[in-house]
Amino acid sequence: MLKRIAGIFSGVLVSTLLFVSTAGAYELVMPSMDYRTGPYAPNGIPFANGYHDYLVMLNERDGGINGVKINLVPCETAYNTKQGVECYEKVKGEGDGALIIQPLSTGITYQLIPKAPVDEIPVHSMGYGRTSAANGKVFKWIFNFPATYWDQAAVALKYIGDREGGLDKLNGKKIALVYHNSAYGKEPIRTLEAGAEKFGYEFMQLPVDHPGQEQKSTWLQIRREKPDWVLMWGWGVMNQVAIKEAASIRYPMDHFMGVWWSGSENDVLPAGEDADGYLSGAFHAPGDDFPAHDDIKKYVYDAGKTAPGAERERIGEVLYNRGLIAAVYASEAIRNAMDIHGTKEVNGAMVRDGLEAMDLTEARLTELGLPGFTIPVKVTCANHAGPRKVAIQQWDAKAKEWNFVSDFYDTMHDIVDPLIEEDSAGFAEENGITPRDC
Amino acid sequence: MFYREAGQFKDSYESDQAIFPVAQDRWFVFGVVIAAFALVPFFIGDYWTNAVLLPLLAYSLAALGLNILTGYCGQVSLGTGGFLAVGAYTTFKLVTAFPELNFILVVLFSGATTAAVGVVFGLPSLRIKGFYLAVATLAAQFFLVWMFNKVEWFFNYSPTGQITMPPVELFGVLITGPRAPSAAKYLFCLGVVAVAAYAAKNIVRSRIGRAWMAIRDMDIAAELIGIRPLMTKLSAFAVSSFYIGMAGSLYFGVWLGSAEPIEAFGIEQSFLVLFMIIVGGLGSILGSFLGAAFMVLLPIVLKNFMVDGLSMAVVTAKHVEIMSLGMLIVFFLIVEPHGLARLWQIAKEKLRLWPFPH
Numbered sequence: 088m089l090k091r092i093a094g095i096f097s098g099v100l101v102s103t104l105l106f107v108s109t110a111g112a113y114e115l116v117m118p119s120m121d122y123r124t125g126p127y128a129p130n131g132i133p134f135a136n137g138y139h140d141y142l143v144m145l146n147e148r149d150g151g152i153n154g155v156k157i158n159l160v161p162c163e164t165a166y167n168t169k170q171g172v173e174c175y176e177k178v179k180g181e182g183d184g185a186l187i188i189q190p191l192s193t194g195i196t197y198q199l200i201p202k203a204p205v206d207e208i209p210v211h212s213m214g215y216g217r218t219s220a221a222n223g224k225v226f227k228w229i230f231n232f233p234a235t236y237w238d239q240a241a242v243a244l245k246y247i248g249d250r251e252g253g254l255d256k257l258n259g260k261k262i263a264l265v266y267h268n269s270a271y272g273k274e275p276i277r278t279l280e281a282g283a284e285k286f287g288y289e290f291m292q293l294p295v296d297h298p299g300q301e302q303k304s305t306w307l308q309i310r311r312e313k314p315d316w317v318l319m320w321g322w323g324v325m326n327q328v329a330i331k332e333a334a335s336i337r338y339p340m341d342h343f344m345g346v347w348w349s350g351s352e353n354d355v356l357p358a359g360e361d362a363d364g365y366l367s368g369a370f371h372a373p374g375d376d377f378p379a380h381d382d383i384k385k386y387v388y389d390a391g392k393t394a395p396g397a398e399r400e401r402i403g404e405v406l407y408n409r410g411l412i413a414a415v416y417a418s419e420a421i422r423n424a425m426d427i428h429g430t431k432e433v434n435g436a437m438v439r440d441g442l443e444a445m446d447l448t449e450a451r452l453t454e455l456g457l458p459g460f461t462i463p464v465k466v467t468c469a470n471h472a473g474p475r476k477v478a479i480q481q482w483d484a485k486a487k488e489w490n491f492v493s494d495f496y497d498t499m500h501d502i503v504d505p506l507i508e509e510d511s512a513g514f515a516e517e518n519g520i521t522p523r524d525c
Numbered sequence: 526m527f528y529r530e531a532g533q534f535k536d537s538y539e540s541d542q543a544i545f546p547v548a549q550d551r552w553f554v555f556g557v558v559i560a561a562f563a564l565v566p567f568f569i570g571d572y573w574t575n576a577v578l579l580p581l582l583a584y585s586l587a588a589l590g591l592n593i594l595t596g597y598c599g600q601v602s603l604g605t606g607g608f609l610a611v612g613a614y615t616t617f618k619l620v621t622a623f624p625e626l627n628f629i630l631v632v633l634f635s636g637a638t639t640a641a642v643g644v645v646f647g648l649p650s651l652r653i654k655g656f657y658l659a660v661a662t663l664a665a666q667f668f669l670v671w672m673f674n675k676v677e678w679f680f681n682y683s684p685t686g687q688i689t690m691p692p693v694e695l696f697g698v699l700i701t702g703p704r705a706p707s708a709a710k711y712l713f714c715l716g717v718v719a720v721a722a723y724a725a726k727n728i729v730r731s732r733i734g735r736a737w738m739a740i741r742d743m744d745i746a747a748e749l750i751g752i753r754p755l756m757t758k759l760s761a762f763a764v765s766s767f768y769i770g771m772a773g774s775l776y777f778g779v780w781l782g783s784a785e786p787i788e789a790f791g792i793e794q795s796f797l798v799l800f801m802i803i804v805g806g807l808g809s810i811l812g813s814f815l816g817a818a819f820m821v822l823l824p825i826v827l828k829n830f831m832v833d834g835l836s837m838a839v840v841t842a843k844h845v846e847i848m849s850l851g852m853l854i855v856f857f858l859i860v861e862p863h864g865l866a867r868l869w870q871i872a873k874e875k876l877r878l879w880p881f882p883h
Contacts, residue, residue: 121839121840123843124847162839163840163842163843168781168784169580173825176572176576177576180571194788197689197783198781198782198783201702201782269686269785269787274684277684297788297791517689
């Protein structure tokens with residue numbers, strides 16, 4: 088028996104050692120931090136597929152970026168910080184070195200914020216992670232365009248103000264926040280507290296613990312307290328459960344609004360017709376009627392180069408498109424880096440420059456086959472959060488589709504900007520960073 | 526043939542009471558320790574340190590702590606995650622309040638705070654036993670994590686409730702944060718774990734360790750021969766929590782660098798460490814290390830083997846990894862219910878007779 092066990096172990100070890108990958112021609116190493124397992128998989132899968140499909144489409148259609156092949160390196164994090172760290176350490180040295188990391192987890196982003204300047208790999212936490220990373224003077228290596236959680240909270244207030252007939256009508260109203268009890272879910276609290284002070288609404292905090300399957304008491308409390316509006320910062324299974332619970336206490340869906348991570352098909356479909364009218368933030372369009380989607384169907388799905396388990400019908404879901412736009416930003420950053428540095432063999436530091444030079448105009452989006460897909464993004468040295476504009480979308484349960492019900496709102500600079508300044512200054516002081524001049 | 530005691534005579538009490546009475550054992554362990562200190566640091570990069578060795582050392586220390594309580598003193602605890610959190614938050618508060626404090630003192634102080642908390646939550650063990658005690662310690666787990674999530678003073682009023690470790694130097698070398706050299710982090714953790722393991726091995730052979738085992742084996746009989754259950758059980762809680770607190774300090778301070786309470790110190794951690802000592806061997810110092818290695822290394826080895834070796838899709842590999850880890854745990858427990866440490870002991874017995882088993 089012992090011999091057999093020893094045999095199995097040594098076999099595994101030896102074969103692990105034998106298969107050390109060999110270096111070949113230069114490739115653009117783009118890690119993809121997936122989560123296709125665990126309680127967050129319903130949301131992780133469409134995002135990972137969108138990211139995968141767009142980059143594979145670039146490889147198949149254009150031979151990569153400016154003719155340099157992309158090496159997409161997936162790694163499963165299960166939305167778990169420790170596995171995320173293991174993944175990061177593994178992918179960062181892959182090939183000629185990872186060029187850009189998109190952790191798709193606020194917890195993992197917090198882990199990587201101090202590592203990024205040391206390893207010289209930029210982190211793009213697209214609409215998640217640490218909000219004050221918007222201050223590029225302090226966070227040289229971290230980007231969070233096109234908007235931050237604090238912007239989303241401010242825009243939610245603006246939208247509520249519009250519906251109620253003016254921001255002054257918020258006075259005396261009751262706004263509840265149902266949030267994932269983690270760094271991610273706690274992000275908007277400070278903004279909403281500042282808003283409560285300014286506009287005079289009553290602010291209720293209702294934390295939901297990981298993974299978010301148990302929310303009966305939360306919604307009982309909502310039924311008792313009857314807040315006028317409920318905001319939600321949820322992710323994974325938590326979203327579906329919350330929407331179902333809201334439906335079961337007959338909370339009016341058009342007064343229930345999620346962050347952009349709580350507004351995809353997976354979140355509303357389980358509640359069926361009851362989810363009709365549910366609102367969420369968004370910074371890009373839903374749907375698959377863009378030329379880029381046609382190219383993906385042709386070069387990826389018809390050619391059978393899909394990610395394992397990817398389904399054609401799910402192209403164009405909200406989170407699929409979110410993965411796609413993440414891939415667009417990453418590939419455009421690499422393209423910028425090649426232009427700026429005049430080389431095709433870029434490294435992490437060059438891609439950082441490319442991210443900082445990001446100027447994705449409507450004309451460029453049209454060239455990419457995504458006309459009107461999202462708002463133009465311009466990143467500068469001081470502003471790593473870009474436009475910071477958010478729109479609100481609403482779920483139509485009969486047609487089973489999301490529709491925009493507002494234009495893109497600008498954030499409330501008077502509330503959010505001082506908070507960003509304060510938090511980033513605190514980070515700079517704790518870590519001995521001298522803010523850059525720009 | 527290579528492993529036998531024949532001819533090794535003990536001519537003093539010291540040699541009779543040595544930790545490793547058999548010379549081969551002694552040399553083997555010395556060899557491993559010397560290699561770990563003197564050779565390994567030259568060969569490790571970021572991946573080996575941050576993904577393999579630091580978690581291994583931190584969890585080994587936690588498993589060692591829980592093994593003292595559960596394996597040696599027979600008190601089941603599900604509060605490990607909460608006690609890790611006490612260690613971690615003490616470290617965080619100390620290094621942010623007194624940045625110039627020597628980090629070794631910080632680790633020891635984190636252990637001491639956790640020991641105090643452990644004693645408080647150990648009080649119910651005087652009245653309740655077995656499964657009921659497990660439930661009582663579960664209260665510690667939930668209460669502590671809730672408290673660290675709720676009371677803002679513990680996380681210095683940060684907007685997200687996340688605690689982040691500032692860079693700390695020891696004797697002029699950085700040992701925490703991403704700029705710290707891999708070898709420095711590793712050697713620091715290894716040093717703490719080595720000293721702690723040596724101390725634990727001696728504690729469990731001493732009067733107090735024998736008292737723990739007497740309580741574990743039959744508490745009424747132990748009481749009748751003059752062992753005081755109050756002191757014995759509480760000392761087990763104190764020493765165990767001290768170890769887990771130090772582990773929490775390394776876990777957060779040196780390895781993770783930033784943490785949020787629910788994920789980093791949740792109930793999953795309590796179960797994980799409990800599984801480590803069950804798989805490794807209850808009541809065995811070596812078992813704590815083997816169990817930690819099993820639970821930390823095996824998923825990584827399996828994953829790298831399937832993804833890099835067999836070129837499996839990442840998600841398939843993950844599913845296979847979850848399944849095979851479960852099956853391997855069941856397999857090892859069926860083959861040897863007393864854990865990996867017992868397997869090692871059996872292997873030594875066989876080696877002693879080899880090549881003439883009859």
